[in-house]
Amino acid sequence: MMIQQIGNRGCLTAILLIALWSSSTVFAKSPAAIFIIVDGIPADVLENTSTPVLDSIAGKGGYTRAYVGGEIGGESQSPTSSAIGYNNLLTGTWANKHNVYDNQVNDPNYAYWDIFRVAKEHDPTLQTAIFSTWTDNRTKLIGDGLKEAGGNKLDYVFDGFELNVERFPHDLQEHYIRAIDDLVTDEAARYIESNGPDLSWVYLEYTDAVGHNYGDGPEMTAAVQYMDGQIGKIWSAVQKRQQAYDEEWMIVITTDHGRDAKTGQDHGNQSERERTTWIVTNSDDLNERYYQTPAIVDILPSIAAHLKLEIPENIRNQLDGQSFID
Numbered sequence: 001m002m003i004q005q006i007g008n009r010g011c012l013t014a015i016l017l018i019a020l021w022s023s024s025t026v027f028a029k030s031p032a033a034i035f036i037i038v039d040g041i042p043a044d045v046l047e048n049t050s051t052p053v054l055d056s057i058a059g060k061g062g063y064t065r066a067y068v069g070g071e072i073g074g075e076s077q078s079p080t081s082s083a084i085g086y087n088n089l090l091t092g093t094w095a096n097k098h099n100v101y102d103n104q105v106n107d108p109n110y111a112y113w114d115i116f117r118v119a120k121e122h123d124p125t126l127q128t129a130i131f132s133t134w135t136d137n138r139t140k141l142i143g144d145g146l147k148e149a150g151g152n153k154l155d156y157v158f159d160g161f162e163l164n165v166e167r168f169p170h171d172l173q174e175h176y177i178r179a180i181d182d183l184v185t186d187e188a189a190r191y192i193e194s195n196g197p198d199l200s201w202v203y204l205e206y207t208d209a210v211g212h213n214y215g216d217g218p219e220m221t222a223a224v225q226y227m228d229g230q231i232g233k234i235w236s237a238v239q240k241r242q243q244a245y246d247e248e249w250m251i252v253i254t255t256d257h258g259r260d261a262k263t264g265q266d267h268g269n270q271s272e273r274e275r276t277t278w279i280v281t282n283s284d285d286l287n288e289r290y291y292q293t294p295a296i297v298d299i300l301p302s303i304a305a306h307l308k309l310e311i312p313e314n315i316r317n318q319l320d321g322q323s324f325i326d
């Protein structure tokens with residue numbers, strides 16, 4: 001009816017508009033992904049703390065409780081400790097496969113590919129980046145450049161500051177870690193906005209330091225609020241990127257473990273609070289898996305799905321997780 005009223009010219013316009021719409025669906029936006037691990041924040045602490053940035057990201061996608069630790073009493077049971085949790089995420093497998101059982105990371109099993117290796121094997125031109133307070137994350141867990149880990153190198157590396165004691169003297173209350181987190185955050189935001197790497201990992205450690213030093217209480221709440229502000233800088237960079245370029249970004253923020261129920265200072269065991277984590281994402285392609293308490297090992301297949309990475313069948317078959325996006 002509308003077309004008849006506006007005549008033939010309107011008809012042509014309508015046809016042109018339809019043609020334009022079809023071509024834009026053919027040339028889909030190029031995907032990019034960033035995952036952020038903020039260390040040792042129990043789900044109940046996050047839920048009881050004001051975090052406007054995480055809320056706004058979750059408003060576009062979702063917030064869910066999640067879990068770490070594998071199957072209690074089963075062969076996949078994994079300590080609720082830091083390096084183990086990161087590697088659960090990085091490889092999409094539990095500790096019985098990736099073989100990292102403590103923070104020393106003595107003998108990781110690189111037969112279980114990490115997400116960066118999956119990306120590089122799919123397409124060596126994909127740009128990868130890490131921004132981290134803990135150098136072992138790159139040198140040991142990812143095995144950056146190691147032949148036995150595939151020999152790939154991350155394209156952009158920003159880490160190692162915890163080893164620079166002249167610039168960041170180690171104080172007992174570990175304020176130096178917050179200072180490094182700030183540096184890491186600012187550089188991640190700057191680099192993402194200017195370079196838009198295809199796949200990035202940001203790791204922030206200060207919340208775990210506060211947990212160990214103070215346990216549950218106002219200090220931990222303040223550290224979580226501070227972290228939210230740091231995420232805000234990175235989220236702002238992602239949004240600017242999406243405004244300036246034809247890119248579709250997936251951001252995933254999670255933690256590597258909860259903490260003990262009694263004090264909130266410890267972790268490593270299989271109590272419910274230590275196993276209970278959370279995931280925030282801006283993805284609006286979430287499927288039912290996301291709302292049925294996903295595991296940290298589900299993040300790799302989800303990011304791979306967003307980036308449309310082809311995972312070799314033998315690697316795919318050994319994954320313990322499944323995608324929470326369609």
Ligand SMILES: [Zn+2]
Binds near residue numbers: 040082083208256257
């Ligand atoms: Zn941790």
